[in-house]
Amino acid sequence: MKRLTGIGLGPGDPEMITLKALRSLQCADVVFYPASYSNSGEVQSYSLKILEQLDFETECRPLVIPMMGKNRDEIYREAYHAIKESLDEGKEVAVVNEGDVLFYSTFGYLFKMAKADGVECSVISGIPAFIAAGGLGDRPITEGSSGFNLIARPQSFEQISDLLHARVNDTLVVMKMKVLEEWYGYLTQCSRPFLYVEKAGTPYEFVTSNVEDLRDREIPYFSVIVFYEGERV
Numbered sequence: 001m002k003r004l005t006g007i008g009l010g011p012g013d014p015e016m017i018t019l020k021a022l023r024s025l026q027c028a029d030v031v032f033y034p035a036s037y038s039n040s041g042e043v044q045s046y047s048l049k050i051l052e053q054l055d056f057e058t059e060c061r062p063l064v065i066p067m068m069g070k071n072r073d074e075i076y077r078e079a080y081h082a083i084k085e086s087l088d089e090g091k092e093v094a095v096v097n098e099g100d101v102l103f104y105s106t107f108g109y110l111f112k113m114a115k116a117d118g119v120e121c122s123v124i125s126g127i128p129a130f131i132a133a134g135g136l137g138d139r140p141i142t143e144g145s146s147g148f149n150l151i152a153r154p155q156s157f158e159q160i161s162d163l164l165h166a167r168v169n170d171t172l173v174v175m176k177m178k179v180l181e182e183w184y185g186y187l188t189q190c191s192r193p194f195l196y197v198e199k200a201g202t203p204y205e206f207v208t209s210n211v212e213d214l215r216d217r218e219i220p221y222f223s224v225i226v227f228y229e230g231e232r233v
């Protein structure tokens, strides 16, 4: 049995993966990428779009992880089974993820299963989306003695406000922000300076710190918001 390598692809720009990640993709026997079904039932994958722009020839196979429906444990067991079959054939297997590979990632679940199964694993980190997004702003993400907090899939705007009020000197990043509606309404009454970024590193990248730009905007899944310390002017 060979090794399983988790590879972070970075946020979307093919030039934002590490040299180590690219070399590892070139050397693998098979590369698995996470995919899901679109509303019209087609297989779609953000990771595949990045892979398609990279210089390597290794066979790529989807791991279809539906957003809804079947039991999550069962879905991951099936995905792991496909990986395990390749490992048992003596293949060098890579599993990729956008951003970093152990940060809110599909690979995280598979990594735990592989470890529990005694598989030798290694990890090649990638640039997480919130770091790439923060790099599009006009100030440091955080600095000096300021702190840093992150919420993924916020439960309510109240949860966000509570954290902003409790940690006035900290930066707060909110990921998976699409789960909440009415961001425009919230941001009009929130006084913190913010940076909203969608699809960082892709041709569809959109960046703004202006609330009015979000008035009628549909927030996509690949979006993140950074709240900085201070007051908005």
Ligand SMILES: C[S@@+](CC[C@H](N)C(=O)[O-])C[C@H]1O[C@@H](n2cnc3c(N)ncnc32)[C@H](O)[C@@H]1O
Pocket: 011, 012, 097, 098, 099, 100, 101, 102, 103, 104, 105, 106, 127, 128, 129, 130, 133, 174, 175, 176, 177, 197, 198, 199, 200, 201, 221, 222, 223, 224
């Ligand atoms: C399942 S998490 C994956 C995080 C990823 N592993 C990382 O390290 O950034 C998906 C969330 O990450 C954020 N995200 C990932 N890629 C993004 C991008 N290119 N632009 C903006 N947000 C992104 C969004 O908040 C999205 O809902």
